[in-house]
Amino acid sequence: MATYVLVHGAWHTGELMEDVARPIRDHGHDVHTPTIAGNRPGDDRRTGLEAAIGSIVAFIEERELTDVILVGHSYGGMIITGTADRLPGRIRRLVYWNAFVPNDGECLNDMVPPHYVALFDAVSAASPDNAVMLPPPIWREAFMNDADGAAAQATYEKLNPHPYATFTDAIRLSANPAEMEVAKSYINFTEDTALPQSLGWHPRLSEKLGLFRLVQASGGHEVCFTNPTLLAEKIIEAGRD
Amino acid sequence: MATYVLVHGAWHTGELMEDVARPIRDHGHDVHTPTIAGNRPGDDRRTGLEAAIGSIVAFIEERELTDVILVGHSYGGMIITGTADRLPGRIRRLVYWNAFVPNDGECLNDMVPPHYVALFDAVSAASPDNAVMLPPPIWREAFMNDADGAAAQATYEKLNPHPYATFTDAIRLSANPAEMEVAKSYINFTEDTALPQSLGWHPRLSEKLGLFRLVQASGGHEVCFTNPTLLAEKIIEAGRD
Amino acid sequence: MATYVLVHGAWHTGELMEDVARPIRDHGHDVHTPTIAGNRPGDDRRTGLEAAIGSIVAFIEERELTDVILVGHSYGGMIITGTADRLPGRIRRLVYWNAFVPNDGECLNDMVPPHYVALFDAVSAASPDNAVMLPPPIWREAFMNDADGAAAQATYEKLNPHPYATFTDAIRLSANPAEMEVAKSYINFTEDTALPQSLGWHPRLSEKLGLFRLVQASGGHEVCFTNPTLLAEKIIEAGRD
Numbered sequence: 001m002a003t004y005v006l007v008h009g010a011w012h013t014g015e016l017m018e019d020v021a022r023p024i025r026d027h028g029h030d031v032h033t034p035t036i037a038g039n040r041p042g043d044d045r046r047t048g049l050e051a052a053i054g055s056i057v058a059f060i061e062e063r064e065l066t067d068v069i070l071v072g073h074s075y076g077g078m079i080i081t082g083t084a085d086r087l088p089g090r091i092r093r094l095v096y097w098n099a100f101v102p103n104d105g106e107c108l109n110d111m112v113p114p115h116y117v118a119l120f121d122a123v124s125a126a127s128p129d130n131a132v133m134l135p136p137p138i139w140r141e142a143f144m145n146d147a148d149g150a151a152a153q154a155t156y157e158k159l160n161p162h163p164y165a166t167f168t169d170a171i172r173l174s175a176n177p178a179e180m181e182v183a184k185s186y187i188n189f190t191e192d193t194a195l196p197q198s199l200g201w202h203p204r205l206s207e208k209l210g211l212f213r214l215v216q217a218s219g220g221h222e223v224c225f226t227n228p229t230l231l232a233e234k235i236i237e238a239g240r241d
Numbered sequence: 242m243a244t245y246v247l248v249h250g251a252w253h254t255g256e257l258m259e260d261v262a263r264p265i266r267d268h269g270h271d272v273h274t275p276t277i278a279g280n281r282p283g284d285d286r287r288t289g290l291e292a293a294i295g296s297i298v299a300f301i302e303e304r305e306l307t308d309v310i311l312v313g314h315s316y317g318g319m320i321i322t323g324t325a326d327r328l329p330g331r332i333r334r335l336v337y338w339n340a341f342v343p344n345d346g347e348c349l350n351d352m353v354p355p356h357y358v359a360l361f362d363a364v365s366a367a368s369p370d371n372a373v374m375l376p377p378p379i380w381r382e383a384f385m386n387d388a389d390g391a392a393a394q395a396t397y398e399k400l401n402p403h404p405y406a407t408f409t410d411a412i413r414l415s416a417n418p419a420e421m422e423v424a425k426s427y428i429n430f431t432e433d434t435a436l437p438q439s440l441g442w443h444p445r446l447s448e449k450l451g452l453f454r455l456v457q458a459s460g461g462h463e464v465c466f467t468n469p470t471l472l473a474e475k476i477i478e479a480g481r482d
Numbered sequence: 483m484a485t486y487v488l489v490h491g492a493w494h495t496g497e498l499m500e501d502v503a504r505p506i507r508d509h510g511h512d513v514h515t516p517t518i519a520g521n522r523p524g525d526d527r528r529t530g531l532e533a534a535i536g537s538i539v540a541f542i543e544e545r546e547l548t549d550v551i552l553v554g555h556s557y558g559g560m561i562i563t564g565t566a567d568r569l570p571g572r573i574r575r576l577v578y579w580n581a582f583v584p585n586d587g588e589c590l591n592d593m594v595p596p597h598y599v600a601l602f603d604a605v606s607a608a609s610p611d612n613a614v615m616l617p618p619p620i621w622r623e624a625f626m627n628d629a630d631g632a633a634a635q636a637t638y639e640k641l642n643p644h645p646y647a648t649f650t651d652a653i654r655l656s657a658n659p660a661e662m663e664v665a666k667s668y669i670n671f672t673e674d675t676a677l678p679q680s681l682g683w684h685p686r687l688s689e690k691l692g693l694f695r696l697v698q699a700s701g702g703h704e705v706c707f708t709n710p711t712l713l714a715e716k717i718i719e720a721g722r723d
Contacts, residue, residue, distance in 0.1 A: 137452060138452065140454075141424075141452050141453060141454045142452060142454075145454045145455050145456065146456075146478075148481055148482065149481065149482030150482075183623075190431075190457060190672075191455050191456070191457050193455045196444060196448055197443070197444040197448075197455075198444040198445070198448055200444075202679070203678060203679040203680040203682075204680070207678055207679075207680055211619060211620065211623050211624065212623060213622075213623045213624075213627045214627050214673050214675045214679075214702075215627065215628075215673070216672060216673050216700070218457070220455075237628075240630055240631065241630065241631030241632075378693060379693065381695075382665075382693050382694060382695045383693065383695075386695045386696050386697065387697075387719075389722055389723065390722065390723030391723075431672075431698060432696050432697070432698050434696045437685060437689055438684070438685040438689075438696075439685040439686070439689055441685075459698070461696075
């Protein structure tokens with residue numbers, strides 16, 4: 001039995017990872033799905049990256065979890081990298097699933113094409129609390145490309161405004177991911193166009209990990225919604241010894 | 242029920258799309274498979290790009306088709322782009338299937354590697370009517386790589402000499418595809434080597450669409466022959482809301 | 483019935499290709515699995531590239547094999563290229579399976595990222611007979627990424643120290659692969675990270691073949707261990723007319 005902590009992406013909550021957690025639990029594993037500070041119902045959307053990372057550090061420490069397989073989706077890659085840096089002794093393996101891989105001093109926006117940064121800047125500036133939402137057509141076409149229109153609409157309604165400071169705050173790390181001693185995996189879904197594939201997840205970001213285990217499968221950015229059972233299998237392949 | 246118009250590639254005819262049309266019709270849709278001017282049995286092979294586009298514009302207007310999902314294969318990407326520019330009110334979505342995506346002023350040959358342009362120049366110069374055919378070894382290895390030799394031979398015999406001016410004429414567009422208001426999808430078959438994959442269809446040409454929906458599957462350039470049922474499924478995924 | 487000669491990669495032997503040979507034989511084909519000089523139990527690990535190539539040339543000549551489909555894995559790409567150059571009349575088709583494709587004057591290390599060359603230099607320098615082994619974590623994560631830990635360990639124990647001169651000797655060819663008259667195929671397994679995918683097998687090395695047939699499937703570098711039946715199917719697709 002292994003211990004998994006699944007860290008969701010921007011606009012999501014831990015609850016939205018439950019359909020992924022269930023089939024992993026069915027294999028006998030212990031699976032946690034915390035919600036990052038800033039994405040919880042009452043949270044201040046002015047939450048920054050350090051507080052977001054701190055909330056997952058605290059989650060693991062409070063439960064005294066050890067030998068953790070720490071999985072991060074998209075923005076969650078920022079969080080698991082920071083968490084492993086703060087809690088090296090408790091993490092067995094980092095699993096990035098179409099996730100950002102920051103070096104020390106980088107922010108998420110440094111890894112995103114300029115037209116997305118410009119869009120997020122404009123949306124957050126118009127928000128009362130520095131929050132960003134994704135325009136529905138981008139969600140439908142670039143994130144939920146492997147779903148029908150009804151599923152794209154239904155899942156959009158479950159998203160929450162995301163604290164934009166977590167995209168613009170630089171991460172502080174004592175070592176870059178390639179130098180971290182923890183084992184690392186990268187799960188890449190081959191139809192993921194949340195980043196344009198010319199400036200994509202793998203190998204552009206995955207290779208910042210140094211030696212890592214690649215796991216790939218067919219699907220878009222939101223396989224937690226479109227194919228949670230396949231995602232669970234891939235998480236197990238990425239996390240196993 | 243949706244209305245699909247399937248626009249074939251170079252050397253093909255609409256008739257060769259029938260095995261793709263049938264399973265789409267089995268889902269209750271209305272599917273048309275016109276042959277582009279220049280590829281019909283008696284057509285002058287000196288037909289240029291404007292006349293080729295005009296023939297599909299006329300096909301749609303004469304039948305008063307509206308809310309069309311307009312699918313183009315390979316060279317057909319030139320045709321559907323021009324058609325959407327001429328008939329914006331009638332097209333619901335453009336679906337490029339391993340297809341060329343031209344900006345205003347570009348010709349097909351601008352998107353093809355120099356060794357293919359040199360080959361086509363030589364073949365057309367030796368032709369009495371500026372037509373090009375594909376040498377059988379290229380068809381067999383680079384286009385029909387996912388078939389056996391007998392299927393490669395049988396399909397080669399169904400091809401027709403292609404009007405070369407449609408590769409060298411620049412397209413005239415009032416807006417580039419990225420700026421067109423119509424929805425767009427790109428279907429990429431991952432073993433398609435009709436273009437060398439270092440200078441390939443996706444993401445090099447697909448990203449000229451701006452926001453688009455990516456659909457991918459396994460197969461070569463001629464899945465209309467090697468796997469028409471899978472292609473039909475992918476066209477439906479690309480065309481649905 | 484066709485004649486296949488399967489040429490293994492570095493650290494392997496012909497015996498380790500038997501699970502691949504068997505399903506090809508079940509289709510009625512004649513399949514040979516020689517071990518390259520330098521990798522046989524008693525061989526001097528100071529064996530160089532010319533002697534390694536010569537051993538496969540001799541294997542084919544002694545058995546008077548003709549119309550051979552010559553398959554090479556990884557380092558085996560060096561060997562089959564040299565063999566086709568020495569024995570043009572006996573080879574029907576070259577099949578590279580995630581294999582190196584050398585031009586005249588290149589050595590294997592010329593196609594490998596600098597950090598691997600540095601690693602191999604250090605390991606071979608510490609060896610009494612200029613042999614190299616792969617560190618277990620690289621084998622487990624980058625070569626056997628599609629396996630569990632037990633399979634990674636069990637297969638590692640079957641490997642043999644590899645003669646490093648075969649990586650550093652330049653190959654002598656009378657023509658580069660793109661100019662060779664023999665037919666060519668490239669099999670690419672899409673999760674193969676033995677080379678980093680930013681500097682990978684396909685299309686970087688495959689396109690050195692000129693016109694070639696691409697066959698792809700899901701798997702890592704060692705599908706001879708992780709999925710020999712699928713590999714056998716892909717070899718048949720790559721080798722058929």
